[in-house]
Amino acid sequence: MNKILVFQLTHKRVILLCSVAITLIFAFLFAREMSNGQEYLHTYQTTLTKAIANENKEKMKGPWLERYQYEQAQLKDGASAYANAYLSSLKNSKNSGPGTSNRSFGTLATGTTVSGPVFSQTELTNSVQELTIVTEKRLIPFFPARQLRDELTPERYSGDPDQYASIARTAGARFYTNGWYFIGHMLRNNWLLPLILVIILFYGTAFASELNQAHRHLSLLTVNGVDPHRLWLSRFALGVLTTAAAVLVPVGLFLAGSLLFSPAGSLQYPILLWHIDGSETFITLAAFLGRGALLLFLVIMLGFAVDMLWSVLTRNALLAAVLTALTAGLGFFIQRTPWLPFPYLNVGAVSNGFALYRMGSGSFAQAVLVLTLWSIVLLAGALGLLQRNRRYGYDFRN
Amino acid sequence: MILEIKDLTFQFRRQPIFNHAQLSITQPGIYAFVAPNGSGKTTLFNILSGSLQHYQGSITVMDAPLTPAVVYAQMAYMQDISVLYPYLTAREHLQLIAQLHHLPEEQILPVAAALQVTDFLDKRVRQYSLGMRQRLLVAMTFLVDAPLVLLDEPLNGLDPSSLKTVRQAILQAGAAGKTIIVSSHNLDEVDRITKEVIYIHDHQLQRTQLTETENAEGLYTRLFE
Structure with a gap:
């Protein structure tokens, strides 16, 4: 079974492409940040020089x-x-x-x-x-x-x-213009989320493809001794871990590369943290990144669970991908219902507490709990439907 | 007892397919499985292979109740072309089956050669004609080397040369002591490979042995037209 998963993984070049894209996007944006910083400094120094010249000219x-x-x-x-x-x-x-x-x-x-x-x-x-x-x-x-x-x-x-x-x-x-600070900035602005969604949508096609009447690969595997539930569960875990690695590795590469241009920055750097009452305190950048990484992991998990459920329901890779993307899009509109996972898709704003302040309730622990529970519920629902479909033959023609 | 089906009752989307059907096969050999489209040939294969589970009755294979472990150990099932991965090659498909059944890779090439798959072994399935896909599926099935082989329409879409190749593979496996159930609409080919015929009539499974003067087409005409 592991070999099937590796087989499929090696045929999903989109993961590699997304990793390369993340590395290039990070490098490009970082270079632009450095360039903007230099330009700002130059302009500001010129302004200061002019101000000094004016003062001197007026002999003040x-x-x-x-x-x-x-x-x-x-x-x-x-x-x-x-x-x-x-x-x-x-x-x-x-x-x-x-x-x-x-x-x-x-x-x-x-x-x-x-x-x-x-x-x-x-x-x-x-x-x-x-x-x-x-x-x-x-x-x-x-x-x-x-x-x-x-x-x-x-x-x-x-x-x-x-x-x-x-x-x-x-x-x-x-x-x-320092590696860690830039990563924190990317996390805060959710710039990683669209790429994660792309990976989930492309990798997730493996679920629906197996059930499509035109590509019933799962049927080939089950008659040759593969337990479909174990396969899907393993693929789910592999998808989540691969996507996490597809994000972590480029971020690591970027951080190492950024050292060529500037120090990495300090993980103790203070980051604003919002509280429900609207007050603000500081947490360290390390704590902020840790919260963000945990939430990103849970969002990846939720994304695969949603994709899996749509795959079992539609048995069509394209339709499942579109519906998964639309489900993720609901996050833009449903921002104030704390028991739904949507408000917590805004990883940056949940990590620094602003989303919770805006919602007027909740906590980081609640965000973790809600995302985890929804992932488990959707995953169980998908596997249950898969079992039902097999048992009653909904995936077969007579 | 190679295969015993007792009181098999199965409905598909509220439409009865089998109603207390019985079938027993005690001797190895080649059995043709003929019936009109939609009468339940593929459904029976899916039930026997464990893909469909919601049936009533009992099924034993090699004297053991039907379980996923029995299917894995005793059965090889050739399904339709939709199970193939379009982005994999024939070699990768055969390697996949070999890995799943813990078979040495050296067994791949002789089977591929027997089914004339060698020429396109490293091309991706999406580039294959229907006949090439069918031959690959038959090769994957015979690679498993199981005592009971289910072949669902293996003769579909084959040119005369491919027909001969697949026919020889089936006859060779039958001669080697395997039990092969072949569903087909190609009644001329059925006559070339066996006189043993299983058919579905009135939601029942029936078995008959054609005499030297009878042929499959005559039986089919008598039963279904």
């Missing part, structure tokens, strides 16, 4: 000139020095408004003006907390350090709405 030797010169020096000293100075600047602006110290950055970096923080007090507080942890634990910071935005920043922003995008691009810019 006031505090702004010193602040710009101070920031320029910190930029040259690197990420950690800049993050330290940026944190001091944020603290200064938080405590007593902008421009109270010459050992502080100007409003270009902090965005804070006399009218208040650039985004809101929440972003300012979160940014200070984040950078305090980063500097105290000597973690690798983002470069250049900027304010920490979250999912509700656009809603909290009380300035000119037309200006938000441009302000977010400057005062809230963040470039994921």
